[in-house]
Amino acid sequence: MNWSSGSPALKSLWGLDPEVTFLNHGSFGATPRAVLDAQTRWRDEMEREPVLFLARKLPALMEAVRVRVASFLGADPAGLLPVANATTGVATVFHSLTWGPGDELLLADSTYNAVKQAARALSDRYGVRVVEVKVPFPLTAPEQVTAAYVAAFSPRTRLVVVDHVVSATGCVLPAAAIVAEARRRGVPVLVDGAHAPAMLRLDLTELGADFYTGNLHKWLCTPKGTAILSIAPAWRAIVHPLAISHGYGGGVTGEFDWTGTFDPSAWLAVPSALDLFSGFGPDAVRASNHALVQNGRIHLAEALGVALPHPDDPALYAAMAAVEVPWARATDGASLNALSAALYDQHRIEVPFSAYDHRVWVRISGQLYNAPEDYVRLADVLRTWRR
Template identity: 35%
Template sequence: MSDFLLDPEVTFLNHGSFGACPKEVFEDYQHWQLQLERQPVRFLQRELPTLLADARRKVAEFLGSQPHELVFVPNPTFAANTIARCLPLGPGDEVLITDHEYGACRFAFQYAAEQKGFRVVQQAITLPVESNEAIVDEFWQGVNENTKLIFMSHITSSTALTLPAEAICQRAREAGILTMIDGAHAPGQIPVHLGNLGADFYTATCHKWICAPKGSGIFYVREDRQPMVDPLVVGWGWGPEKTFHRENEFVSNHEWLGTHDPAPFLAVPAAIAWQKKHFTGEARQKAWDLVRSAVDQASQIEGIRRVHPNAFFQQMGLIDVTALKLESDALKTRLYDNYRIEAPVIRWQDRMFIRVSAHAYTTEQDIATFVNAMREIVTNA
């Protein structure tokens, strides 16, 4: 916990919502803010393009892509809106998603569907899952001749399920279907190599599992798909009078969003460096073990069940508390007010889950605090 700015009085088991920033990364973030404020014109007009290019190069190396295939964006919702609005989708076309998708990104496609006349089709992925092959087969039941785009999570937010994105991208490419992967929870939690993954479009947060400052994300567009993607925000990076990133049209069109604080983007390399120094090997294995211990212990309490086999989750675990017949908001409030535990209580379809996250700051005592709290809650339910 000492490497982070988290409140030591709170058992923080919700890294999956907004992440947490290590102190040294936060200091790098503040360094860039200070440079901006000391000479805003020089920084934004003369220095920033080169600084962003250097940061983009380091992120591309970390994610296995080419620098000109990446741009920084505030979050995956921004990237999902970009694709939903720019692709030439219309009446008769379908976008296939799973029934596990994050609400904000799903809403982006549903909004665009209402405007443009295409359909968003949700295909069920039944829980518990049995194998990656079974997931692919069940998901593919939603594909037909009208399917033009597949949008799916790499690791789902609501159900903490790792999906076989590479296998689905490969099958989609063979069928001539575009793919966009929402990797909000993937980089920093599992290895991601965009060149091998095979997605046409990929987006991710950097402020979750990479532990960069809030408001940092990436949007990947494979080079041969870049002519398809119009910018969501048109500014000085677009057109013949473009001011920034003249060397690459895709980067120029998409990365200059007008005046904003670029410090979160510039601090992402520091977060990647922190990961490589402090959170590999034994440290990462410890986080996995703690999450699995939380699931194993909690699921032995009467009325609580595990959801996934261990192979299908990493640093976010899930327990099913539907049988407790409690209101989700009341349970979340009870965890925080009575036990000072920060953990999300999630309604998904007709079920209720608690999602437990672990990172470098998580301890065995944190897990014990959570398990003991759940025992008391069940006893007093």
């Protein structure tokens, strides 16, 4: 297929507001019309005869999607489970393990805030000690991150959490190297790949993490509420969904396919997103999205008069990147959100700001509906805009 990012034909696949320069695919994804139409067809079918659909047809339909998603992610379908989102994937692992006072849970200062809070809750409930690795940013090489993790391993480490793509900075962390180091010490790893499916080329079996969670609703552009939790064989007997239902004890796939009544139309529409993505060629989409961000961050850094926080190494970033906003002082979540809201109100640009290591960063995303001009527009506005 011959296409160029941000062309009118590509933009029209999404129902995004044409008045908005939308540079925040990362937060919640954005779902193409065709995928939403597929979801509507599934919902209509369910509502024609809910019992026939949910009680008799659904198990085989869930299984078919599981097999297809597993093949896309290089995962074993027997351990690939549907969850609503990465937050649930992480919580499922946290609550499936048994914890005692003084057990250590290793995560990073760059770990997604909701996951840090979930770790805090474990600490409050069981006396777990949460150990924070300092992930350097700016950084020059992935090995710095691996070394920081390795230095924090201890005989009390019960679980290591690694963000495959850091939310605040877009940085890709060396998950495979950290998994290999942890395995050598017999420490299990949960990779939080909230942004990774479709953004990165994944082979979850080869990666070999004990647990891997990832959203399909971000970079695969599926309907919201579609994510996976992949469990290595050794852990399948002890992992259970947060809501136990009829299938308890009958094997992970059955347990996770039904955790009480829900609307499966989002999950059933996932193949439609996979079809769309395959039509473009997943590697071609990745290359195109990366090129947008690669050039976008250069424009921004020039406009803001700052240095780039890491070299132009594809091991370090993919379809998101962060650039420092030197004049911004906001560091708490509310002030950062207010910065985004003001930029949206005044210029109809949607882009997130984050704080990391006492500096404020603007994070850009690149997706098929984005054109190179979107980043030029952001750079032009940020050159003089202050709040």
